[in-house]
């Protein structure tokens with residue numbers, strides 16, 4: 001299959017930033033994975049997940065036993081190739097240098113990383129920048145800094161992130177939407193096919209998962225069920 005850049009020709013709003021409705025549409029089933037999250041080769045899991053309906057992928061190679069150096073770069077290249085072959089945007093977690101080296105489609109950063117304002121200068125206007133936010137103040141700052149979307153959570157308890165913030169349910173997502181804040185949002189943390197619906201009902205544009213797909217006996221089925229949740233909303 002020939003490679004294609006998922007964001008090439010994508011709509012820019014006012015000639016400057018990616019159109020937010022376009023970004024919103026990409027977030028429906030947001031799969032995050034690194035090598036330590038799956039029991040089978042990551043490439044196999046990713047291919048199956050994409051076949052099931054994943055709409056955007058984040059390479060998150062961190063935690064005990066995670067790859068570093070050349071091995072991390074090789075895996076990132078392999079997974080980016082799979083994403084490109086299927087037109088799925090490839091986002092890099094935390095590692096801006098890696099994102100630039102690979103010409104990734106974007107980055108996702110948290111509150112301990114460089115602010116989106118600085119990243120925008122480094123990456124340019126046509127890349128996706130996602131920011132984790134846990135409070136209304138963090139949300140306002142991320143929007144002011146030019147984030148394209150927010151990751152809000154943990155919605156439910158998670159065992160995929162040791163330093164996760166306290167579980168917050170859907171309260172923040174609901175209150176942002178009630179205030180009329182329209183930035184694209186994904187909920188994250190402990191989301192499965194059995195509890196995804198309230199996250200979407202609260203106003204999230206999509207759901208973001210690690211284990212619900214990476215640890216599933218069938219990543220394809222898991223991704224398809226999550227995509228189907230979205231349709232049932």
Ligand SMILES: Cc1ncc(COP(=O)(O)OP(=O)(O)O)c(N)n1
Nearest residue numbers: 094108109110111132151152188208
């Ligand atoms: C989509 C999405 N939302 C939130 C996060 C968490 O980012 P962060 O708080 O920086 O934590 P780490 O993932 O870096 O451990 C995310 N990665 N993706």
Ligand SMILES: Cc1ncsc1CCOP(=O)(O)O
Nearest residue numbers: 158160161189190209210211
């Ligand atoms: C990266 C991250 N950020 C907040 S919770 C979380 C982990 C999500 O993993 P899972 O979907 O397995 O709970």
Ligand SMILES: [Mg+2]
Nearest residue numbers: 094109110113
């Ligand atoms: Mg981070």
